[in-house]
Amino acid sequence: MKATLDCLECFLRQALRAARIASDDPAVHRRILDETARRIPEMDLAKSPAVLSQVIYELTALFSGRPDPYCEHKRAQNALALALEPELRRLVSESADPLDTALHVAAAGNVIDLGTQHEDDIDVRAALDAVLRERFAVDHSEAFRKSLAKCRDLLYLLDNAGEIVFDKILIEELARHTRVTAVVKAAPILNDALFEDAKAVGLTAVCDVIDVGGPFVGAPLDQTPPAFLERMRRADVIVGKGQGHYETIDDFDGDVFLILKAKCEVVARHMGVQFGQVGLISTRLRATR
Amino acid sequence: MKATLDCLECFLRQALRAARIASDDPAVHRRILDETARRIPEMDLAKSPAVLSQVIYELTALFSGRPDPYCEHKRAQNALALALEPELRRLVSESADPLDTALHVAAAGNVIDLGTQHEDDIDVRAALDAVLRERFAVDHSEAFRKSLAKCRDLLYLLDNAGEIVFDKILIEELARHTRVTAVVKAAPILNDALFEDAKAVGLTAVCDVIDVGGPFVGAPLDQTPPAFLERMRRADVIVGKGQGHYETIDDFDGDVFLILKAKCEVVARHMGVQFGQVGLISTRLRATR
Numbered sequence: 001m002k003a004t005l006d007c008l009e010c011f012l013r014q015a016l017r018a019a020r021i022a023s024d025d026p027a028v029h030r031r032i033l034d035e036t037a038r039r040i041p042e043m044d045l046a047k048s049p050a051v052l053s054q055v056i057y058e059l060t061a062l063f064s065g066r067p068d069p070y071c072e073h074k075r076a077q078n079a080l081a082l083a084l085e086p087e088l089r090r091l092v093s094e095s096a097d098p099l100d101t102a103l104h105v106a107a108a109g110n111v112i113d114l115g116t117q118h119e120d121d122i123d124v125r126a127a128l129d130a131v132l133r134e135r136f137a138v139d140h141s142e143a144f145r146k147s148l149a150k151c152r153d154l155l156y157l158l159d160n161a162g163e164i165v166f167d168k169i170l171i172e173e174l175a176r177h178t179r180v181t182a183v184v185k186a187a188p189i190l191n192d193a194l195f196e197d198a199k200a201v202g203l204t205a206v207c208d209v210i211d212v213g214g215p216f217v218g219a220p221l222d223q224t225p226p227a228f229l230e231r232m233r234r235a236d237v238i239v240g241k242g243q244g245h246y247e248t249i250d251d252f253d254g255d256v257f258l259i260l261k262a263k264c265e266v267v268a269r270h271m272g273v274q275f276g277q278v279g280l281i282s283t284r285l286r287a288t289r
Numbered sequence: 290m291k292a293t294l295d296c297l298e299c300f301l302r303q304a305l306r307a308a309r310i311a312s313d314d315p316a317v318h319r320r321i322l323d324e325t326a327r328r329i330p331e332m333d334l335a336k337s338p339a340v341l342s343q344v345i346y347e348l349t350a351l352f353s354g355r356p357d358p359y360c361e362h363k364r365a366q367n368a369l370a371l372a373l374e375p376e377l378r379r380l381v382s383e384s385a386d387p388l389d390t391a392l393h394v395a396a397a398g399n400v401i402d403l404g405t406q407h408e409d410d411i412d413v414r415a416a417l418d419a420v421l422r423e424r425f426a427v428d429h430s431e432a433f434r435k436s437l438a439k440c441r442d443l444l445y446l447l448d449n450a451g452e453i454v455f456d457k458i459l460i461e462e463l464a465r466h467t468r469v470t471a472v473v474k475a476a477p478i479l480n481d482a483l484f485e486d487a488k489a490v491g492l493t494a495v496c497d498v499i500d501v502g503g504p505f506v507g508a509p510l511d512q513t514p515p516a517f518l519e520r521m522r523r524a525d526v527i528v529g530k531g532q533g534h535y536e537t538i539d540d541f542d543g544d545v546f547l548i549l550k551a552k553c554e555v556v557a558r559h560m561g562v563q564f565g566q567v568g569l570i571s572t573r574l575r576a577t578r
Contacts, residue, residue, distance in 0.1 A: 005318050005319060005322055006305065008301070008326070009304075009305050012297070013298050016295065016298050026294070029294050033329070034329060034330035035330075038330060040301075040322070040326035
């Protein structure tokens with residue numbers, strides 16, 4: 001997906017938010033904001049918003065001196081989500097359609113994202129109820145079931161810490177049908193899950209966990225190591241969580257399903273949904289529409 | 290009032306909005322956005338947001354080739370407000386407290402502002418009802434009445450086209466007590482009222498109308514001609530409408546009253562109100578709190 005002019009404006013907002021999370025020093029905030037502003041004229045709108053936004057987080061780490069400013073937030077989000085885990089698992093086990101419920105649970109987990117929302121806005125339980133009630137605004141779950149039926153190797157690209165507990169619930173369901181490999185980031189970027197998060201929430205006991213090869217927003221395949229691209233090509237089915245993956249692997253030639261909440265107007269428009277709605281989107285199904 | 294880091298982020302949003310109003314060409318939008326971004330690192334937060342934002346509108350005029358991109362909007366807003374004029378006048382004439390109602394009518398008129406809101410968000414009649422119902426969140430109208438009682442020369446700094454019809458209703462009430470001089474912009478800036486707007490809505494028949502000496506956001510007294518500063522000093526009472534005046538004349542040493550709706554979080558916080566609330570604020574009363 002390509003960036004828009006609205007993304008450029010949003011980058012400055014993201015920069016200020018990241019700066020404030022990384023530092024208490026207004027001079028540092030100013031420097032991160034200014035340096036981000038200086039990069040804007042160079043930004044190529046043929047690239048994805050995810051790729052363009054990466055510089056914000058590099059600048060934030062550089063000027064705040066904190067390579068992992070979301071560290072405490074990630075731990076807190078993992079703990080918050082782990083507290084909900086028994087409830088999530090019960091929802092799925094008591095469901096008449098466990099896979100369907102697990103898919104919606106995983107989507108609800110995507111609400112946890114400090115990158116585009118304020119922490120206080122997040123009410124996980126309310127989000128869960130809303131997603132289970134409102135369901136996917138774009139729903140390619142029938143195509144997903146068909147792909148899953150013949151899948152032997154599913155690659156599951158994780159998004160945020162905390163959210164990965166919700167993903168674990170879905171991955172447990174998927175693991176009844178196929179081998180699953182989960183993908184984390186290789187180094188800190190925003191509140192994205194690292195290997196240590198996967199381990200902390202017990203995901204490493206449920207499936208293989210590999211990393212994408214760098215601290216990327218999403219999985220920009222022109223930046224990831226060749227080995228990761230190969231791994232993508234070997235997978236029968238790829239599940240990508242969140243806007244970062246929506247923006248970076250939506251044009252990958254594979255059986256890609258994207259599960260996400262539309263957290264900005266630009267992505268909502270691209271998804272064909274309203275701001276705030278969730279979707280389970282098959283990129284193949286959409287391409288043939 | 291001084292600008293904040295949040296203002297810098299907002300300037301890029303304002304630039305994109307102004308660019309889209311002034312031009313249909315995405316290349317022009319990009320250029321206005323980029324040039325605004327390039328100015329951000331130079332911006333001095335000791336200045337007011339109003340003063341810092343002026344460059345956006347200079348760049349918009351420059352790169353779009355349109356010195357008055359809000360021209361049609363202003364005409365439409367004048368027409369819209371004129372259609373409401375009989376209703377506004379009836380509200381005041383039938384009120385048990387005509388001055389109080391006229392003050393709230395003038396505040397309601399401040400909802401019309403393309404600078405910080407989308408056109409479709411504006412429902413003038415609903416805004417009028419809301420303001421009359423909710424009243425001023427900061428209400429220094431008793432101080433205003435006292436000042437008005439001994440006032441012989443009131444300077445009324447107008448804000449937007451359309452809104453000036455609402456101001457006319459208030460100015461008619463004020464004119465029962467004092468001489469009133471209304472102030473427009475000397476050249477186009479945003480949707481701010483010019484002399485032609487004052488004439489179009491019949492304000493020139495109600496009071497004297499002068500101009501501030503330039504195309505300013507608000508009335509930045511370090512930029513206005515010396516004659517205007519002299520005029521400010523001669524006035525017994527000054528009424529400033531809207532955020533631009535709130536941001537630029539709030540520290541002027543005079544009997545200043547500001548009537549506005551808080552259209553951004555930064556100004557709302559500074560006013561001590563919630564986003565979207567309206568206030569009638571005496572800068573002297575606030576200073577002595």
